[in-house]
Amino acid sequence: xxxxxxxxxxxxxxxxxxxxxxxxxxxxxxxxxxxxxxxxxxxxxxxxxxxxxxxxxxxxxxxxxxxxxxxxxxxxxxxxxxxxxxxxxxxxxxxxxxxxxxxxxxxxxxxx
Amino acid sequence: xxxxxxxxxxxxxxxxxxxxxxxxxxxxxxxxxxxxxxxxxxxxxxxxxxxxxxxxxxxxxxxxxxxxxxxxxxxxxxxxxxxxxxxxxxxxxxxxxxxxxxxxxxxxxxxx
Numbered sequence: 466x467x468x469x470x471x472x473x474x475x476x477x478x479x480x481x482x483x484x485x486x487x488x489x490x491x492x493x494x495x496x497x498x499x500x501x502x503x504x505x506x507x508x509x510x511x512x513x514x515x516x517x518x519x520x521x522x523x524x525x526x527x528x529x530x531x532x533x534x535x536x537x538x539x540x541x542x543x544x545x546x547x548x549x550x551x552x553x554x555x556x557x558x559x560x561x562x563x564x565x566x567x568x569x570x571x572x573x574x575x576x577x
Numbered sequence: 578x579x580x581x582x583x584x585x586x587x588x589x590x591x592x593x594x595x596x597x598x599x600x601x602x603x604x605x606x607x608x609x610x611x612x613x614x615x616x617x618x619x620x621x622x623x624x625x626x627x628x629x630x631x632x633x634x635x636x637x638x639x640x641x642x643x644x645x646x647x648x649x650x651x652x653x654x655x656x657x658x659x660x661x662x663x664x665x666x667x668x669x670x671x672x673x674x675x676x677x678x679x680x681x682x683x684x685x686x687x688x689x
Contacts, residue, residue, distance in 0.1 A: 496675075505681070507665065507681040508620075509679075557620075562607075563625075565622040566612075566622060566667075566677065567622070569619055
């Protein structure tokens with residue numbers, strides 16, 4: 466089992482560029498989430514999905530879009546990158562809200 | 578906003594000693610989870626304790642939950658250098674359990 470796979474692991478963007486962070490899981494989990502982690506801030510929820518076709522906003526959704534066309538994939542799109550989006554991004558999945566979450570290895574994004 | 582608050586923020590101990598970390602939260606919960614994050618890596622689930630449980634064990638880990646005080650503690654016994662990591666608590670809020678609420682973490686250093 467690969468678990469939760471995130472790509473790329475590292476990315477440098479110029480301000481204003483767009484990109485998509487990929488997340489895929491092979492555990493048939495319904496719940497998937499995107500977090501960003503900044504020093505001293507802990508994990509902050511960007512967007513989450515409770516199943517294919519269903520997404521909702523988290524704490525810090527501005528500047529990000531998501532879609533969930535399949536159970537396996539949950540891509541995160543940065544529409545117009547800003548230096549404030551420099552962070553480490555984690556994707557996670559779980560079977561339900563009261564269960565263990567599995568995390569990807571993270572994407573370290575730098576916006577210059 | 579972060580519901581969980583871990584303390585201490587940082588802890589440094591010698592190998593073989595016990596490490597205790599605490600987590601406080603503000604609202605009623607369904608469950609509380611503890612995760613470990615090694616530097617530069619994704620989070621790994623350690624233990625989930627439900628709101629009707631008071632104590633759980635897993636190997637060298639012991640978690641307690643006091644719902645009257647809205648707090649939990651994670652005890653690592655006979656610590657090893659490999660336990661060096663950041664430890665996070667996450668709560669699933671009662672009545673609104675689609676999202677996990679994360680604390681800011683305790684950074685543990687175990688010195689050989």
